[in-house]
Amino acid sequence: MTITELGEILGDGAVVAVAAQAAGGKAEIGGGYTSDLLSDVMANAKTGDVLVTIQAHRNTVAVAGIVGIAVIVVCNGREVPADMAEAARDEGIAVFISPESQFRVSGRIWTALHAEGRSFPAS
Amino acid sequence: MSSVPIDTESGPQVVLELLYRLRVRDAMTRGVATAAPGDTLRSVQYLMRDRNITGVPVLDGNRLVGIVSIGDIIAAFDEGRIGESAEGSMNATVISLEEDMPLSFAVTYFDRYKYGRFPVLDRDGRLVGIITASDIVRNLLVALNAEVAKLERTLSADPDLAPRTGDSRDRGASGSLEIQGNAASGGRTAAVELRFAVTPLDFSRSGEASSKFKRALAASGFEPAFVRRVAVASYELEMNQVIHSAGGIMAMRISPDHVEISADDEGPGIADLDAAMREGFSTATEWVRSLGFGAGMGLPNVKRVSDEFAIESEVGKGTKVRALLRRGGA
Numbered sequence: 001m002t003i004t005e006l007g008e009i010l011g012d013g014a015v016v017a018v019a020a021q022a023a024g025g026k027a028e029i030g031g032g033y034t035s036d037l038l039s040d041v042m043a044n045a046k047t048g049d050v051l052v053t054i055q056a057h058r059n060t061v062a063v064a065g066i067v068g069i070a071v072i073v074v075c076n077g078r079e080v081p082a083d084m085a086e087a088a089r090d091e092g093i094a095v096f097i098s099p100e101s102q103f104r105v106s107g108r109i110w111t112a113l114h115a116e117g118r119s120f121p122a123s
Numbered sequence: 124m125s126s127v128p129i130d131t132e133s134g135p136q137v138v139l140e141l142l143y144r145l146r147v148r149d150a151m152t153r154g155v156a157t158a159a160p161g162d163t164l165r166s167v168q169y170l171m172r173d174r175n176i177t178g179v180p181v182l183d184g185n186r187l188v189g190i191v192s193i194g195d196i197i198a199a200f201d202e203g204r205i206g207e208s209a210e211g212s213m214n215a216t217v218i219s220l221e222e223d224m225p226l227s228f229a230v231t232y233f234d235r236y237k238y239g240r241f242p243v244l245d246r247d248g249r250l251v252g253i254i255t256a257s258d259i260v261r262n263l264l265v266a267l268n269a270e271v272a273k274l275e276r277t278l279s280a281d282p283d284l285a286p287r288t289g290d291s292r293d294r295g296a297s298g299s300l301e302i303q304g305n306a307a308s309g310g311r312t313a314a315v316e317l318r319f320a321v322t323p324l325d326f327s328r329s330g331e332a333s334s335k336f337k338r339a340l341a342a343s344g345f346e347p348a349f350v351r352r353v354a355v356a357s358y359e360l361e362m363n364q365v366i367h368s369a370g371g372i373m374a375m376r377i378s379p380d381h382v383e384i385s386a387d388d389e390g391p392g393i394a395d396l397d398a399a400m401r402e403g404f405s406t407a408t409e410w411v412r413s414l415g416f417g418a419g420m421g422l423p424n425v426k427r428v429s430d431e432f433a434i435e436s437e438v439g440k441g442t443k444v445r446a447l448l449r450r451g452g453a
Contacts, residue, residue, distance in 0.1 A: 038362075039420035042355045043427070047347070055415040059362075062330030066337060066354040068347065081235075083327065091334070 001029045001112055003071050003094050006050060009112045010073065013099040017080040020071070020094035027070050031113065031120060034106045038063045045069060052105050056080050061087040061095075070094065073109075075102045137274075141266050143324050147229050148222035150262035151243045151252030157182045158191065160210035164199045167191050167209050178240045180250055181213050187242055187250050189213030219244050221410045222251055225324045226263070229254055246409060315377045321364040321388075326414065329365040333358040336375060343377070349450050352428040353382050356446050359421040360386040366411055367391075368442070381430075381449045392438035400426070400434075428453055 001009070003020040006029060020027070033045035034052040038059060041051060047068030053060060056078040064072055070093060074080055077099040088095050098105050110120070156174050158167050158181050167179050171193060181189040191213045199205045199212055219242045220229055232241055233256055243252040317339065319332040337354040341347070357375065364371040364386060371388030398404045400422050407417025422444075426432045431447035 036415055037418040037420070038415040039359065039418045039424055042358065043420060043424050047351070053415075057326075057414060059326065059330050059414065059416075062334050062358065065334055066351060066358055068351060 001109075001116060003027055003029065005112075006071060006073075006109070007096060009108050010096055010098050010105065011100075011108070014073075015097050016094070017074070017097050018085050018088040018093070018095040021092050029071065029113075031118065032106065032109045033069075034102050036102075041069075042067060050109060052102050052109065054078055054102065056084060056097075058084045058087040060084065061091055061093055064093050065091040071096070073098055073105050075100060075105050137270050138267070139325075140322065141263065141270065142227040142230065143225045143322055145226040145262065145266060146222065147220050147224045147226060147243055147254060148252065150226055150229070150258045151222065151254040152258060153252045155180060155242070155250060155253045157250070158209050159183070160188060160208065160213075162209050163206055164191070164196060164209055164212055165205045168196045168205065171196065178253070179209075180217075180242045180253065181209050182250060185249055187217060187219065187244065187248075189215040190217050190240075190242065192239065217242060220254065221246070221408070223408055224410055226259065227325070227327070229259055231327075233259075316374060317377070318372060318374045321361055321368070321371045321373055323365060323368060323370050325365060329362060330358055332373065333361050340377065340382070345450065349448070352453060353384070353448050355428050356384055356425045356448060359425045360384060360444055360446070362416060363421050364388050366407055366416055371441070381447060381452075384444075384446045384448070386442075386444040388441045388443075390439060390441045392440055393436040393442055394438050396434060396436055399436075 007014065007016060028048065029050050030048040031046055032050045032052060033041060035041050035045070036053050036055050038055065041053075041063050045051060045067045049067070049069055051060070051064055051069045051072045052075060053072065054075050056074045058081070060072060061084055072088070072093060073096045075098050077097060080095055080097060085095065113120075156170050156176060156179055158170065158179050160181055160183050170179055171177060177193040179191050180187055181191060189210070191209050195212045195214070196205070199207070204212065218232065218236050218238065220232060222243050222245050229241065240253055240255045242250055243254055245251045317336055321332075322328075333354055336357055337350055340350045340353060345353075353375075357373065361373055364373065368388035369390045371386060374385045374387075376383045393399045401419070402423045403419040405412075405417040405419035411417050422434070425444070425446055428448065429446040430449045430452040431445070433445045434442065436442040
């Protein structure tokens with residue numbers, strides 16, 4: 001799944017808050033991690049994951065950058081503050097806003113990745 | 124209201140430090156006039172007139188359920204609803220501050236939400252005060268006067284002293300990066316040291332220094348997995364200083380085969396180190412947790428990614444952490 005395809009998977013209600021960089025739109029998403037605790041994301045998310053969260057602030061971008069996450073989906077229609085968007089552009093991280101909950105967004109992404117033949121065994 | 128930006132890039136250190144050091148409780152007005160949901164808008168209007176205020180929080184028992192502004196009163200007069208209950212006209216989606224937030228949060232809220240006042244709650248969600256823009260201006264001026272007086276005393280005591288900020292001379296904002304040694308030479312033989320000062324509760328720039336450090340490591344050709352480990356340790360230690368300390372210094376020594384991180388802060392120190400190292404234990408406040416921190420995973424995360432880890436702490440003095448990460452280790 002690419003970042004561009006992720007935008008389609010999130011459905012009509014989702015909007016792009018920060019667009020992927022030209023080449024980044026084709027970056028491959030290998031999995032996902034859903035969490036609102038930043039230490040948890042650092043401990044458990046994998047490079048290449050999409051981060052599903054309600055934490056819409058610049059520290060989320062810093063953590064995504066550390067882990068090697070190229071795209072963040074902010075759920076429940078939370079607003080993305082200007083400083084978060086700016087940090088995301090600096091780091092080259094795409095940000096979507098979805099009106100749906102983390103549960104529904106994770107379900108959409110899981111289903112799409114599963115259809116691609118990816119599996120997510122419990123570690 | 125025009126925008127009130129907090130200039131973290133080039134603003135004078137002394138003003139920034141005041142905004143982070145002063146808490147909402149230092150500037151708020153206590154003894155707030157409140158109304159009950161069933162009170163009439165007319166009685167709220169009398170309250171505003173008698174107390175010379177422009178907003179009244181509405182409490183249902185102990186719980187804050189709304190706020191009536193003078194704009195709501197004017198609209199009620201206009202539409203002939205002044206005899207109706209406050210409940211029907213109040214703004215029920217109240218944005219509130221917590222009393223232990225730094226004053227910088229209040230400035231940001233006024234900028235972001237365009238309300239004239241914010242109710243202030245304590246840790247248990249009880250209304251303890253209200254804060255307006257003029258409260259902030261007044262208290263900031265008082266604090267600035269004290270700082271400038273201190274500065275003038277320092278200057279008159281030592282005429283050779285350059286006119287820098289008083290007791291913050293050695294402390295930059297979070298993320299002010301000072302490079303000692305030659306990072307750009309690419310020579311992998313000598314160690315390079317990066318240092319930065321961390322400002323307490325400055326969430327607007329927190330993590331930025333660790334991000335810069337991570338980029339410096341990646342640019343030096345270290346493998347992504349190693350860079351990630353170092354960045355996790357650095358970010359967790361930096362956030363610990365931002366959230367819990369009275370300020371500190373982060374230093375990283377980069378050698379060809381390992382990186383050593385040290386995080387030294389100025390207090391308050393950790394009372395129970397065993398508890399602090401236990402996953403899930405945290406002393407962070409509710410509002411810090413609401414930003415996604417305080418999961419009680421910080422120090423355990425640092426230890427997990429490190430090959431060597433040492434921590435010492437003394438209550439009243441401070442905490443020192445050393446973490447060593449080897450390439451291909453952990």
